Amino acid sequence: MNDLRKDPVSGRWVIITRDYLLKRPEGEIQTFHENQLKTCPFCPGHEAMTPNEIWRWANPDGSWSVRVIPNKFPLLRIEGSPDRRGEGLFDHIAGIGAHEIIVETPEHLPQYELEDGEQMFRVLSAYKIRLQDLKNDIRLRYGLIFKNVGGEAGAQLAHPHAQLIAMPVIPMNVKVELVNCKKYYELKERCLFCDIISEELDKGKRIFAETEYYVAWAPYASRFPFETWIIPKDHSSCFTCTEENSLKDLGALLHRVLMGLSRALESPPFNYVLHTRPFSLSPRYKQTTIDEDFHWHIEIMPRLTKIAGFEWGSGFYINPTQPEEAAHVLREAMI
Ligand SMILES: [Zn+2]
Ligand SMILES: [Zn+2]
Numbered sequence: 343m344n345d346l347r348k349d350p351v352s353g354r355w356v357i358i359t360r361d362y363l364l365k366r367p368e369g370e371i372q373t374f375h376e377n378q379l380k381t382c383p384f385c386p387g388h389e390a391m392t393p394n395e396i397w398r399w400a401n402p403d404g405s406w407s408v409r410v411i412p413n414k415f416p417l418l419r420i421e422g423s424p425d426r427r428g429e430g431l432f433d434h435i436a437g438i439g440a441h442e443i444i445v446e447t448p449e450h451l452p453q454y455e456l457e458d459g460e461q462m463f464r465v466l467s468a469y470k471i472r473l474q475d476l477k478n479d480i481r482l483r484y485g486l487i488f489k490n491v492g493g494e495a496g497a498q499l500a501h502p503h504a505q506l507i508a509m510p511v512i513p514m515n516v517k518v519e520l521v522n523c524k525k526y527y528e529l530k531e532r533c534l535f536c537d538i539i540s541e542e543l544d545k546g547k548r549i550f551a552e553t554e555y556y557v558a559w560a561p562y563a564s565r566f567p568f569e570t571w572i573i574p575k576d577h578s579s580c581f582t583c584t585e586e587n588s589l590k591d592l593g594a595l596l597h598r599v600l601m602g603l604s605r606a607l608e609s610p611p612f613n614y615v616l617h618t619r620p621f622s623l624s625p626r627y628k629q630t631t632i633d634e635d636f637h638w639h640i641e642i643m644p645r646l647t648k649i650a651g652f653e654w655g656s657g658f659y660i661n662p663t664q665p666e667e668a669a670h671v672l673r674e675a676m677i
C-alpha cells in the first residue's frame with residue numbers, strides 16, 4: 343500500500359508510491375491514432391479490459407453513456423484502516439481511499455470534438471453520484487474530481503475521462519481556501535465567494551458568461567492565461583446538493599466554456615478541478631460555519647505556460663495574459 347506522509351514544514355501531504363510509475367501504460371498515447379481503437383480500455387466492447395464497473399449511465403438499448411470504474415493503477419486503495427500515527431515528529435496515514443475513472447463518453451474522439459451540454463450533464467451526474475456514495479465512508483474526508491486533457495496536462499489515455507480521488511485528509515489547496523473563507527466570514531459574516539461574484543457582476547470586466555444559475559469569469563489574480571472559474575450564483579457549499587435543473591444548466595455552460603477555450607486557443611491542453619466542501623472535518627472542528635462560509639466552484643486551467651524555478655521557489659505565478667483581456671477574448675469566442 344502507498345503511504346501518505348505530511349511534510350511538517352509546509353503542511354503538505356505527499357503520496358509516496360511504490361509502483362505507480364512502473365505500472366503506467368507507456369508511449370505517446372494521449373494523442374489520437376486510429377490504431378488505439380483496438381486497444382483502448384475505455385471504448386465500448388472493451389469493458390472486460392477494465393476492473394469491475396462501479397456505475398453507469400445506462401441507455402434503454404443496453405449501451406452506456408458514462409461509465410465509472412476503479413483505476414487499474416490506484417494511488418489510494420479502498421481496503422484497510424487509515425492507521426493514523428506518528429513516526430517520530432512526522433505524521434503518517436496509510437494510503438487508503440478511492441481512485442476512480444469516469445469514462446465521459448463511449449466515443450473515442452478528442453475532448454473538444456464531442457461532448458454537448460446534455461452529455462456533460464450526464465457526466466456531472468456521475469460526479470455527484472460517486473461523491474455522494476464515497477461520502478458515506480467515514481474513513482474518508484475529501485473527494486476531489488479532476489480532469490487532465492492532453493499530454494502536457496498529464497493525460498495518460500486519450501479517451502475522454504475524469505478521475506475521482508477520495509482521501510483520508512483534506513488536500514492543502516482546499517484547506518487554504520477553507521481557512522481564508524472562514525476568516526472572511528468571521529470578520530464580515532458573509533461568504534467571500536458570494537462577495538466576489540457580486541463585485542464581478544457589478545463591474546462586468548472579467549465575467550464572460552452568465553446563465554440562470556452560474557457565472558464563468560477570469561479571476562482577478564488568475565494564475566494562468568485564460569484561467570476560468572465557474573461558480574453557482576446562489577450560495578452553496580456542496581456540489582452534491584445541486585439539483586437536476588441547475589446541473590443541466592451547468593452542463594450546458596461547461597460545454598460552452600470548453601468550446602470557447604478551444605476556439606480562442608486552438609484546443610489547448612487543460613486541467614479542471616472541482617472544489618466542494620469536505621465530506622467531514624477533523625473532530626477538532628466541532629463548531630463550524632463551513633456551510634455558510636465555503637462556496638463550491640470549478641477551476642479550469644489551460645496549460646499554456648510552464649512552471650519554473652521562480653514559481654517553485656516563491657509560490658508566485660507569472661501570467662502573461664491580463665484576465666480582463668482573456669475575458670474579452672472568451673466572450674467573443676463563446677456561442
Ligand atoms: Zn477509447
Ligand atoms: Zn457563497
Ligand SMILES: [Zn+2]
Pocket residue numbers: 519617639641
Ligand atoms: Zn478552489
